[in-house]
Amino acid sequence: MSRKHIVVLGAGVIGLTTAIKIQETGQYQVTIVAETLPGDAKGPGYASQWAGAVHMSFSRGDSDQQKLDMETFDVMWDLSQSGGLEESCFLRVTKRFLTANGTDDDCALGLTQMPDFRVLEKKELPGDATNGVSFTTLTIDTPIYLHYLHARFLASGGSIVRAKVQHINQILEGGAEVFDISKPLRSVDAVIVCSGLGTRFLGGIEDKDVFPIRGQTVLLRAPWIRHSLAFDVVGPDPSLCRYFIPRRSGNVIIGGTMGVDDWFPRARPETTQYILKEALILCPELAGTDLPPGHIPSVEDLYPNIIEEGCGLRPGRKGGIRFGFDLFPVNDARKTVPVVYNYGHGGYGFQSSWGCASVVLRNLTQVFHHA
Ligand SMILES: Cc1cc2nc3c(=O)[nH]c(=O)nc-3n(C[C@H](O)[C@H](O)[C@H](O)COP(=O)(O)OP(=O)(O)OC[C@H]3O[C@@H](n4cnc5c(N)ncnc54)[C@H](O)[C@@H]3O)c2cc1C
Structure with missing residues (x-):
């Protein structure tokens, strides 16, 4: 029996992971169609190239989202095994998540299942933090991981x-x-x-619930940093946050911003200064390990280690990720073709990618079962 032909639209982390999941069943022949692919120059139409990324669930009490995130964590944890071929995509780290405006319960929500989870004692809290938690997770070197997904998909016959x-x-x-x-x-x-932010403009779908959440970052060289930290919203401006994420390669992403409906596609110089300043407060060691005795780390110490500044547009969506399917009429309604949805992953596309791909595979099976 010939295999069903499936087209996946989009080659970000969501399109690639979904395509692999379907192709590797052996029951379907999958073709990806996409405007941008791993390895292309970075741009605003491809959020996956800009992500940090770290696995830190934002499910915050949403049990469906938590399942998607934990399924993905389990897959990535296996891939990150020491000595495995995929190990170079990941770095296992201790992560601390802090707040200055919340409670221990706020910090812990959605994270208690993580390995080595614990609530931090007051004496362990840095700076203006009032509460925090610590756990083991992994960071993803996103450009390398996208290449890995791309190669795995082609190797499986896609x-x-x-x-x-x-x-x-x-x-x-x-x-x-x-x-x-x-x-x-x-x-x-x-x-x-799986066309992310592009789904807002895709003829026939044009989902106006999709919107950008702009994230500006700086990529630094700092191989001596091997732990990660995130601070929730700081002060009155909800678009500003603070984090640093080390990658196995020795590069570190620092950020950042969460600019809702902000379409500006280039780094703003004043925001870069904010990011560098706040990152140094969170982690003075970013400035180096061989500074002269008595030297107080400053933003200028970071300049020689900057690789790039930039920003990506996370594909936000009112109502969250869109799953499910519709039957579209084709050839003057002489037949219908199922269109299955998997887009609108906001700031959590990497950490939910394998769970979401499983949902799509189940939906696809259901579509053909009822056909
Ligand atoms: C600064 C920053 C930090 C982040 N940190 C994290 C993190 O720590 N953890 C995490 O899980 N997530 C993080 N994210 C979010 C993550 O990057 C996104 O959720 C994820 O990349 C979305 O993937 P996607 O495949 O849906 O979209 P994209 O990566 O944007 O890919 C969309 C694809 O669709 C294609 N496409 C769109 N429209 C069309 C069209 N009309 N025709 C052809 N092709 C089309 C594009 O060319 C592209 O191939 C971060 C994002 C940013 C910007």
């Missing part, structure tokens, strides 16, 4: 077509081959929409 899709009907009627004139058109059995 294929990729680079194209910008203007309207979902283009794929529904002509398959991925509609963008490759060297190949004959081919019918498609289902389309999975």
Whole structure:
């Protein structure tokens, strides 16, 4: 029996993970169609290239989200085993999450299942923190991890077509081959929409609940930093937060911002200064390990180690991630093709990616079961 042909739209962490999950069942032939791919120059249409990233669940009492996050954590924890081929994508770290405005329970919400979880004692809290928790997790070197996903998908027999899709009907009627004139058109059995922020503008879907949450960061060289810290919203401005995330490579991402509906695609110089200043308060060791005795670390000490500053647009969505499916009429309604949704992952696309891919696979099975 020939395998069903599935097109996944998008090659961010969500599209790649979903495509792998479906392709590796052996029951489907998957083609990804995407405008940007791992390794492309960084830009505002591809959030995955900008992510820190660390696995720290934001589920905060939402049990469905917690399941998605924990399934993903288990997969990534296995991948990060010492000596494994995928180990270079991850760094296992102790993570502290602090607040100056909350309680121990606020900090702990959604995190108590993490390995080595504990509430910090008051004497362990740095600076203006009033409460905090500590646990073991992993950080993800996102550019390397995206390359790993890309290679794993191709190795499992999947294929990729680079194209910008203007309207979902283009794929529904002509398959991925509609963008490759060297190949004959081919019918498609289902389309999975994993187009992140692009879904706001994708003809036939145009989901106006999708919006950007801008995250500005600085990437530094600091291989001596091997733990991670995040501080929740600081002061009256809810768009400012503080964190640092070391990667196995020795680079460290510091941030950051959570600018709701902020579309500006370049780093703002004054925000970079804010990020550097706050990161030094959180972690003076970022300035180096060989500073002269008595030297007080300053922002200037960080300059020689800066690799880049930049920002990404997280694909936020009112109501959270969109799952489920619709049947779209094709060829003057002579047939219908299922369109399955997986987009709107905001600031938690990496840490929920494998759980979300499982939901899509279940939905796909359900679609064909009822067909
Ligand atoms: C600064 C920052 C820090 C972050 N930190 C974390 C973290 O610590 N942990 C975490 O889990 N997450 C983090 N995130 C969030 C994470 O990056 C996103 O949730 C995730 O990348 C979303 O992935 P995606 O695949 O849905 O979208 P994207 O990565 O944006 O990919 C979208 C894909 O769809 C394609 N596409 C869109 N429209 C079209 C079209 N019309 N035609 C063809 N192709 C199209 C694009 O080309 C691209 O391939 C962070 C994000 C930022 C910016």
